[in-house]
Amino acid sequence: MRMIGNLEGEARARTFGDYLYALGIDNQVEVEKDDSWAVWIHNEEHLDKAKSLLVQYMQNPEEPRFRATAAAAEDRREQKRKEQIAYEKRLKERRHLFRPLTTYGFGPLTFILICASVVVFIFSKGGDNKQAIMDLFITRFEIVGGYIHWQAGLPEIRHGEVWRLITPMLIHFGFLHIFFNMLWLRDLGSMIEGRQSSLTLAILIVVFAAGSNLGQYLASSPDFGGMSGVVYGLMGYIWIRGKRDPGSGLYLHNSTVVMMIIWFFLCLSGMIGNIANTAHAVGLIMGISWGYLSSLRHR
Template identity: 35%
Template structure:
């Protein structure tokens, strides 16, 4: 692959801050001198476009990169960052709203409207409707469990807090790079895959949460970045190892969240769907380059 010129700048232009920013973002580049100018080289035209766009916004570099893989101007408020990721924020607000109205799973009268299968309470038992009801006229149930989160004895709202933090971390990356519509599509696809996987493996039961979607987004960013590297999808060190390690720990069955069963099939189903999507998206992006 022949290197291409991303920038041509006067020799007096100080590029040290900008080059340091590119190094933090793992953007391959080198600088040479030609005809009295500084020339910034990158591997291909795709990288050249990204570098030009970045330089137009931050020619002097930036102190720290955003979680979404783009530099954050010094002094930028958390609210301004949230406004730049409206779809990510809306999904989290929807999950928070459902958690509040269902009292974190305690209000079964409202919980039943978000479960994969409808149910009614009889004594100490929950009686679930057949899957045909969901498939025939209650199609929203294929996706709605991702908004349900439960109160964990001894841990409180940890289920919601943990999922919200990781959706904020991963969702913003995809929204910043590929737009809100893509994030919505991936959230629905991974939600469907994780919900179906949990039902097929565990049968009728109460389950919910964004965890399966999170593993889908993780797999998507991981393999997309592997095939078509981009700063937005470069995960912080240790994130992948920690998330996969947590998944394996839960699969062993030795760990329990305050007596609440972990929806392992949802995690695995979401991860597999995310890896497949990442391979497809990364391969297409690599082919376009």
Template identity: 30%
Template sequence: MKLLLVLDDPRRAQSFVDYLADMGLKCELTLDDDNNVSIWLVNEVRYQQAQQEVKRFIAEPLHPRYQDASWRQGDTHAHFSTDANRPGLARDLLRQTGPVNMLVLLACVAIYGLSQLGLPMFGLLAFPSDWSQLLGAEFWRAFTPALLHFSLMHLVFNLFWWWYLGGMVERRLGHGKLLLLLLVAGVLPNLMQFWASGPRFGGLSGVVYALLAYVWLSGRLNPARGIGLPDGMAVFMVVWLVLGFAGVLGPVANLAHLGGGLIGLLQAWFDRGRRAY
């Protein structure tokens, strides 16, 4: 047997397996302690065909074709849970995250809250006004601008994508991978943005761009790792970037976004042959 894909939703995994069964691609499921489902192809000769279907599934996981296959296969009770068995919203949200993901999320919320109370968080955490200050005791300020947000909308938008994408990476690939992406995509784009516009910038969007690019390209290059995004998200990422450089979105950290996206693409390319955590 050969591993095709790992998902954290047993019902969706079963629907995909039912769809493959309709095509004559027999698969088996295994469930680990974290409720992650591994999908294994029994007939390895048809692996390339199955891989094409995996890419199609990752691009459109909610397409009706998969649920229709479940109904045709029968035993639909295996694919749906009752309201009584469904976890609460708070528990479900926590299940989608990890310690690195949650720590950064809480730090951003706390810093924004303290700044709204009048504390000088920008002065403490912003990029220094001179490169030389990073070579001394304040080296950490190369990263901390990523934790600063200047409006509630700015905070909510970035933290949603951080929670969603960062949680996906941490659950499937481990704490170390998310921490690596966070630090590299936090520091290098900040250096680029400072070079372009000076020290008055902030936000987690450079890291978010890195995660978007990383998750999307990883899903294309290695679907078995269990992460991926529809191609439409990649289009959204590029369009948003172009609008930013065109000045349509107002003052935004365009080079931080560009740098983050490039870092995500490069890291996904380097990781293309690796398996999930």
């Protein structure tokens, strides 16, 4: 905000302020001393135009065009007030978003993914029987003498088994692994389906799963699985999209984001055990990027 000059008397200052406001130039007039009023311009892009108009006004403050804009300025203020009320209403709705989730239950795609993950978990005996689900890993491998052996270059995918890019997300090792991933998927996935669409969620999941799985494979080995990379992708997307585009209806409380970030770094530290940290990181980066880029069209 920059000051462009002073005017004598409140009436003159407010008349000029109304004139600028009616032209779309946001401003503020403030008394300083001895009935001298400062004129402040909010946006520096309007400085030159506002200064030119101030010179014209000071030369002939009684010119009709300056006094004929009070009604237009008030109309614009009323419109701004309505927009602010609508914005605050949307913000309030976002803060109570997790309660309405129970009214429409699971999103259909979210429900299908949870069921598929549970079926794979049971079929693989909690992830212990890897041979039974080898077609879901990003590439085939075998463990001999405690070492993992696989053919480099993802030959199965190159020969048409493209589902392997995303199906590792259905594999989980242990009850806590699948339990917490499904809890997060239920909330985040259902939110996106309820506020946007199942198609949007499907696209996000395919992209986040493929990206995080490839990242984890390149960083370690094909012996990994879980929905965590997708969950972090969805979290990053909702977090940034909601902050930059409140009208989207997406919202994550700051405490939720902080908790997820703390967990991310705990896993990264090695204190939690063997974790697919690269999948987490790639998913989070992709989600944040997608949330930011998609919000640009709605600002």
